[in-house]
Amino acid sequence: MHIARTTYLSLGSNLGNKFENLQQAIFLIDEKIGSVAKISSIYKTTSWGFDSDDFYNICVQVSTGLNPENLLKAIHKIELSLGRKRTSEKKYKARTIDIDVLLFDNEVIFSKELIVPHKEMLNRKFVMVPLVEIAPNLMHPIEKQRLQVCLTNCTDKSEIENTYLELKRPICLSEKFNYIAIEGNIGAGKTTLTNMIAEDFNAKVILERFADNPFLPKFYEDNERYAFPLEMSFLADRYQQLSDDLAQFDLFKNFIVSDYYIFKSLIFAQVTLLKEEYFLYRKMFDIMYKEISKPDLYIYLYQETPRLIENIKKRGRDYEQNIAPEYLDKIHSGYTTFIKTEENLKTLIIDVSNKDFVNNPEDYKEIIELIKNVK
Structure with missing residues (x-):
């Protein structure tokens, strides 16, 4: 389980399109490090310690599941992807992007690779002014003073100018949705994706308790006899x-x-129950359905039937091994009808037939972006 930690980062750029460099860095931080909670204004300052073009500087507040070591590694990868060229020379140089860790929760860190709080932050207005803008009352872990007071005591006399340019902050899933339901056919990967999202975005997870149902193995052996008790027990649970x-x-x-x-429950009951049984089942379902909270987003994972059969065989549940492709096709048709007729649900259909979001980070990233971009 990831533990969300709050870190404050300082970003600067003075090469190329400085605004775009900062914006791309923000997007990459959100993708690789964690949710961006706050972004300061962009401040223009003269270069520090060398002659070069003016810098654009900002500070951001980020909630991350990374530890300090992995945070630093992620930062270096982001800098590299944006054209930052690190050398062994210690003198200051112009750069497309520079990202420094200022604070990490309330921790004090002294290591060869990382010192937190940043040892020079209190002496630099281009750091302190944007930082105080987004966290004026935060206590400095060593000075034991609010950052607003630390800024007042800063001896840096260099000029700093607010450009009033605004960067776009990526919206976190939790800001858009309170409740997401993920569905799909048997073997589509809905439980796997649910667990991955819960882990990465600190969500409470609700997983179906199918393994505890004593009627399920019996149903796959004798459909007609056990269909009704199976569907009723699933509905109740x-x-x-x-x-x-x-x-x-x-x-x-x-x-x-x-x-x-x-x-x-209704989709599977339509496929498995006899007409008279389904009529009785539908009465019970309609009573319960009125009382259940509706998700803010309903996601349906579409998977081609041959791939479903492959996935079912791979996970190796004995009672599932004889599921017929025709049965899976009927289940998919039931979901299709539901999605077309249920107008009160915000629905996202994702075709995962050619995706491996477990082993391919790009496939997983694409799915997350689709969810984030739902209007």
């Missing part, structure tokens, strides 16, 4: 779990993500 978990707000989590939505 899903209703109970969602009612309890959605009502319990977790102060230490940012939002909720689940690997199913209760409408799944």
Whole structure:
């Protein structure tokens, strides 16, 4: 489990398109390090310690699951991707981007690679002015004074100018959604994706308790006999779990993500139950459905049937090994009908047939970007 830590970073640029360099750095920080909570104004200052073009400087507040060592590695990769060329020379040089760790929670760190708080931050107005803008009352871990007071005591006399240019802050998933439900056919990867999102974005996770259902193995052996008790037990359990978990707000989590939505019960019941059984089942479902909180975003993972069969065989659950492709096709048709007719849900369909979001970070990144860009 990631523990979210708050870090403050100083960013500067004085080569090329300085505004664009800072903006791209912000996007990469959000992608590689963590959610960007605050961005200061852009301040223009003269170059420090050498003659060169003026700098654009900002400070940002970031919530990260990285430890200080990995944070520094991620920063160096971002700088490299934006054209920063590091050398062994210690003298100051012009650069496309420069990112420094100023503070990391309330920690004091002295290592060969990293010193926190940054040893020069209190002596530099181009650091302190934007930092105080976004965190005036934060205490300096060593000085034991508010940053606003530290700025007042700063002896740097260089001029600093607010450009009033505004950078775009990436919106975190938790700012857009309180509850995301992820669904898909059997073997589509919905539970895996749910766990990955919960881990990376500090979300409370709700996972279907299918493994505890005693009727499931029996159903795959004798569909007609066990279909009704299976679907009724699933419905009761899903209703109970969602009612309890959605009502319990977790102060230490940012939002909720689940690997199913209760409408799944009706979709599977349509496929498995006889007409008379389904009529009775639908009455019970309609009563429960009215009481369940609706997700802010409903995600359907589409997976081609041959790939579903592959995934089912790989995960090796004995009772699933004889699932027929025709059964999976019927389940998919049920979801398609539901998505077309349910107008009150904000829905995102993602085709993952040719994606491996577990082993390919780019595929996972693409999925996250699709979610973030939902209007």
